[in-house]
Amino acid sequence: MIPWLDPRLPPRFPSPRLALAEPNGLLAAGGSLAPSWLLEAYRQGIFPWFSEGQPILWWSPAPRLVLEPQRLRVRRSLRKVLRHRGFVTTLDADFPSVIANCARLRPEGTWITPEMIDAYIRLHALGHAHSVETWHEGRLVGGLYGVALGGVFFGESMFHLESDASKVALVRLCAECRARGITLIDCQMSTPHLRSLGAEEISREEFLAQLARLVPERPTPQRWQSELPAVALAEGIFSREPLP
Numbered sequence: 001m002i003p004w005l006d007p008r009l010p011p012r013f014p015s016p017r018l019a020l021a022e023p024n025g026l027l028a029a030g031g032s033l034a035p036s037w038l039l040e041a042y043r044q045g046i047f048p049w050f051s052e053g054q055p056i057l058w059w060s061p062a063p064r065l066v067l068e069p070q071r072l073r074v075r076r077s078l079r080k081v082l083r084h085r086g087f088v089t090t091l092d093a094d095f096p097s098v099i100a101n102c103a104r105l106r107p108e109g110t111w112i113t114p115e116m117i118d119a120y121i122r123l124h125a126l127g128h129a130h131s132v133e134t135w136h137e138g139r140l141v142g143g144l145y146g147v148a149l150g151g152v153f154f155g156e157s158m159f160h161l162e163s164d165a166s167k168v169a170l171v172r173l174c175a176e177c178r179a180r181g182i183t184l185i186d187c188q189m190s191t192p193h194l195r196s197l198g199a200e201e202i203s204r205e206e207f208l209a210q211l212a213r214l215v216p217e218r219p220t221p222q223r224w225q226s227e228l229p230a231v232a233l234a235e236g237i238f239s240r241e242p243l244p
Contacts, residue, residue, distance in 0.1 A: 005031035005058075011040040016060035016208060025061030032056070033119035035126055039219065042147050042154050045204075045211050047188060052113045062204035065187040065194060069174035073198040079234045081164045082171065087141075087230035089172040090133045092223065095124045098131040098143040102157035112157060120156070123147065127221025132173050134165040134230075141165040144173060146186075148222060151214035153177055154186045170197065171233050176224065184210055 003014050005028050019027040027046060031037050033056060041047060041058060050057040074082075081087070099120055103112035123129035128149065134142035142165025144158035153173065160166040177185060186207075187199050195201075 002026060003028045005029065007032040007034075007037075011037040013041060013044055013046055013058065016045050016204060019060045019062070019204075025059040026057060027060050028058045029055045031058065033115060035119075035123050035128070038119065038123055038147070039128065039149070042149055043211070043215050043217070043219075045186075045208050047154065047156075048116070049111050050113075051111060060204065061189060063190070063201040064204060064207040065190040065199050065201055066207065066210075067174075067185040067187055067194070067197070067199040068183065069177040069185060071198045071200075072171065072174045073196070074171060074234075078164065078167055078171070082168065082230045082234035085164070085168075085230065086136060087165065087168045088135045088227060089168060089230055089233070090135065090225075090227045091172075091176060092124070092130055092225050093133050093227075094140060095129070095131040095145060096121055097140055098133060098145050098159070099157075101140070101143065101159045101161070102145065120145065127223055128219065130222075130224045132169040132176070134160075134169045134172075136162060136165070142169050144169045148180075148182065148224075149215045149219040151182050152184045152186060152211060153182050155188065167197070168230050168233070172228065172230075175233055180222075184214060 014028055016027060019025045046058050046060045048056055049059050099117050103117060120129050129145060129147050131145040132143055133140055141162040142160040146153050146155040158166040158169060187194050190201055
């Protein structure tokens with residue numbers, strides 16, 4: 001059995017250390033998607049994930065997949081894309097379209113329900129949720145979104161309408177994180193694709209210890225707004241040599 005959280009009360013979650021092993025990370029149900037609940041959840045390494053028709057389910061899986069921005073693997077083929085495909089990246093230029101595309105482009109079904117979309121748009125309006133957009137010839141072709149608290153970016157989802165467009169958004173995210181002093185990107189669940197880009201699994205204990213160090217009790221809202229041609233991302237932002 002998992003605890004039921006009363007949405008009428010202030011947000012209070014059980015310790016992530018009490019999450020179930022199967023299904024991996026399930027911690028609690030109920031509560032609310034109000035900004036105060038979401039911010040408190042992320043601060044503790046917890047995130048909502050549920051399908052339409054289910055109650056709100058809260059998760060903290062172990063191990064946790066994370067990416068240090070400076071360790072992103074920018075292979076030679078991706079550098080060619082950055083230099084020659086004509087992509088342009090922006091920050092917080094069209095958050096609603098990014099999250100809508102992330103929800104729509106999943107034929108297996110999505111946890112990004114209309115309720116979730118509304119909740120993260122509210123969090124974006126408050127300056128805590130952010131999007132990275134990839135554009136080609138004026139058309140939105142890829143992007144990602146997540147929540148930034150202190151020194152951590154909690155990634156939620158990404159999409160692409162053209163090949164490599166989501167990877168370009170991830171390169172821009174890592175560059176922005178480095179510029180802003182964000183030292184950890186939470187990728188939540190482990191996938192071969194993200195591991196191939198440099199993400200690594202760490203224990204729940206290590207992840208929670210990093211959050212305690214990097215996330216303040218009252219995170220400061222921020223505005224991420226700027227435009228950058230993708231070719232600029234290939235020119236000296238990453239010190240590592242391109243991989244073959």
